[in-house]
Amino acid sequence: MVSRRDAVFSAQHTPLPAPTRQMLDLPQRPRRNRKSAALRGLCRETRLSTESLIYPLFIHDGERDEEIASMPGCRRWSLPGLTTEVAEAAALGLRSVVLFPATDERLKTPGAEESYNDDGLVQRAIRAIKAATPEVTVITDVALDPYNSDGHDGLVAADGRILNDESVEVLCQQALSQARAGADIVAPSDMMDGRVAAIREALDDDGFDEVSILAYTAKYASAYYGPFRGALDSAPKAGDKKTYQMDPANSREALREAALDADEGADMLMVKPAGPYLDIVALLAAEFDLPIAAYQVSGEYLMIQSAAAAGWIDREKVVLESLLGIHRAGASAVLTYFAKEAAGWLQR
Ligand code: PBG
Numbered sequence: 045m046v047s048r049r050d051a052v053f054s055a056q057h058t059p060l061p062a063p064t065r066q067m068l069d070l071p072q073r074p075r076r077n078r079k080s081a082a083l084r085g086l087c088r089e090t091r092l093s094t095e096s097l098i099y100p101l102f103i104h105d106g107e108r109d110e111e112i113a114s115m116p117g118c119r120r121w122s123l124p125g126l127t128t129e130v131a132e133a134a135a136l137g138l139r140s141v142v143l144f145p146a147t148d149e150r151l152k153t154p155g156a157e158e159s160y161n162d163d164g165l166v167q168r169a170i171r172a173i174k175a176a177t178p179e180v181t182v183i184t185d186v187a188l189d190p191y192n193s194d195g196h197d198g199l200v201a202a203d204g205r206i207l208n209d210e211s212v213e214v215l216c217q218q219a220l221s222q223a224r225a226g227a228d229i230v231a232p233s234d235m236m237d238g239r240v241a242a243i244r245e246a247l248d249d250d251g252f253d254e255v256s257i258l259a260y261t262a263k264y265a266s267a268y269y270g271p272f273r274g275a276l277d278s279a280p281k282a283g284d285k286k287t288y289q290m291d292p293a294n295s296r297e298a299l300r301e302a303a304l305d306a307d308e309g310a311d312m313l314m315v316k317p318a319g320p321y322l323d324i325v326a327l328l329a330a331e332f333d334l335p336i337a338a339y340q341v342s343g344e345y346l347m348i349q350s351a352a353a354a355g356w357i358d359r360e361k362v363v364l365e366s367l368l369g370i371h372r373a374g375a376s377a378v379l380t381y382f383a384k385e386a387a388g389w390l391q392r
Contacts, residue, residue: 089372090368090371090372092364092367092368092371092386092390093390094136094137094138094139094386094387094390094391095137095139096371096375096376096377096378097138097140097367097377097378097379097380097383097386097387098140098141098142098183098337098377098378098379098380098383099133099138099140099141099142099379099380099381099383099384100141100142100143100144100339100379100380100381100383101121101126101129101130101141101142101143101144102118102119102120102121102144102145102146102275102276103120103121103122103123103126103143103144103145103146103165103166103169104120104121104122104145104146104165105122105123105148105165106120106122107122108122108125109121109122109125112274112275113274114270114271114272114274114275114342115271115272115274115275115342115345115346115381116346116349116353117345117349117381118275118345118381120146120275123168123169123172126169126172126173127172127173127175127176127177129384130173130176130177130180131176131177132384133180133383133384133387134177134179134180136384136387136388136391137387137390137391138180138383138384138387139179139180139181140180140181140182140183140229140377141173141180141181141182141183142182142183142184142185142231142379143166143169143170143182143183143184143185144185144190144272144275144276145164145165145166145169145190145276146190146275146276146277146278147165147190147191147276149277151191152191152192152193153191153192153193154192154193154194154199154200155199155214156188156191156192156199156214156218157191158191159188159190159191159214159217159218159221160214160217160218160220160221161221162221162224162225164221166184166222166225167221167222167224167225168225170182170184170222170225170226170227171225171226174226181228181229182226182227182228182229183227183228183229183230183231183258184219184222184227184229184230184231185231185233186215186218186219186222186230186231186232186233186234186239186243187215187232187233187234188211188214188215188218188234189276189278189280190276190278193281194280194281194282195273195278195279195280195281196280196283196285197211197233197234197235197236197285197288198210198211198215198234198236198288199211199214204282204283205287206236206287206288208236208237208238209238211234211236211239212236212237212238212239212242213242215232215234215236215239215242215243216239216242216243216246219232219243219246219247220246220247220250220252223247223250223252223255224250227255228255228256229255229256229257229258229311230243230247230255230256230257230258231257231258231259231260231314232257232259232260233260233263233316234260234288235260235263235285235288235289235290236288237304238308240257240259240304240305240308240309240310241307241308241309243257244257244308244309256311256312257309257310257311257312258310258311258312258314258337259305259308259310259312259313259314260314260316260339261298261301261302261305261310261313261314261315261328262290262297262298262301262302262313262314262315262316262321262324262328263289263290263314263316264289264290264291264292264316264317264321265284265285265286265289265290265291265292266289266292266316266317266320266341266343267343268317268320268341268342268343268344269317269341269342269343270342270343271342271343271345271346272341272342275342295323295324295327298315298324298327298328299327299328299331302328302331302332306332306334310334311334311335312334312335312336312337312377313328313332313334313335313336313337314336314337314338314339314379315328315336315337315338315339315375316338316339316341317339317340317341317343317344318338318339318340318341318344318370318375318378318379319340319344319366319369319370320344321338322369322370322373323373325338325370325373325374325375326373326374328374329373329374329375330374335376335377336374336375336376336377337375337376337377337378337379338370338373338375338377338378338379339378339379339380340366340367340370340378340379340380340381340382342381344366345380345381345382348362348363348366348382360389363382363385363386363389364386364389364390367380367382367386
């Protein structure tokens with residue numbers, strides 16, 4: 045009895061021969077290197093490790109930790125909450141954190157003086173972390189936007205222009221104040237011209253020659269930062285950041301910025317955002333001998349969070365793949381809001 049399906053099949057096709065050992069004479073069979081977990085392990089070129097992750101943390105001067113509406117899954121930490129969170133992260137093997145302050149509106153001024161208050165929120169947070177977990181490397185953001193009543197990374201002139209050289213002077217004060225509080229690495233994210241050289245000189249003159257500079261070298265004017273500005277209430281009051289942050293259309297401009305930062309004494313170069321700019325990560329990694337960091341920013345974080353919350357993707361797998369991709373492109377350090385969770389997953 046021949047089934048209908050077999051009848052149709054044999055009417056149209058001659059039957060396939062039984063499998064033989066050498067059907068095709070292929071000189072190369074790449075699948076051989078993928079045939080078992082053991083072989084895949086031997087062939088793996090990149091490994092994600094907790095050591096390469098940097099954990100960005102938002103802080104505020106409140107009594108309690110608050111959920112951040114624009115960034116579900118992230119909190120604005122009180123100082124006690126912060127030290128506990130950092131200690132937990134350290135127990136999972138995380139070694140580096142970067143701090144972002146939500147400044148009280150009443151402390152924001154056109155001159156951003158609060159940025160170099162030695163008793164300011166970030167300065168107190170650095171001291172609290174260093175007292176509780178001295179082994180953790182503390183990185184600080186050098187930029188005026190959380191302190192500036194105009195919401196820009198630099199000082200704003202009456203006509204709306206962002207003042208470069210005047211801003212650099214304030215950024216130097218800010219970096220010095222962070223260094224005095226115990227910061228290990230200062231990370232200028234402001235994109236003013238000449239700030240790396242000026243900050244290096246200011247630090248060295250005050251005896252902080254061991255404080256490193258992680259330069260936000262290729263920081264693009266990106267829509268992916270939107271949720272972050274919600275977290276800090278730091279969006280520009282007028283205009284946008286396109287006269288200082290880079291045009292997303294450009295990659296050769298990143299080479300120019302990197303050459304300047306390297307020349308000015310940066311210890312590491314950063315690319316930001318990370319995922320949509322992997323070509324820039326790879327370019328800088330190929331062209332420069334400084335270590336490359338990349339920042340998986342708030343919008344990248346939320347795209348994964350929201351797709352996972354809808355049940356559309358496997359959260360853990362996508363997070364780890366996104367971080368591996370950034371690492372593979374050439375970043376030895378990755379800033380990610382998933383750092384603590386990823387550290388937990390990597391430990392298993
Ligand atoms: C501030 C700063 C920003 C981010 C890091 N530092 C925002 C901006 O430049 O407007 C964005 C980080 C993120 O989106 O996760 N200079």
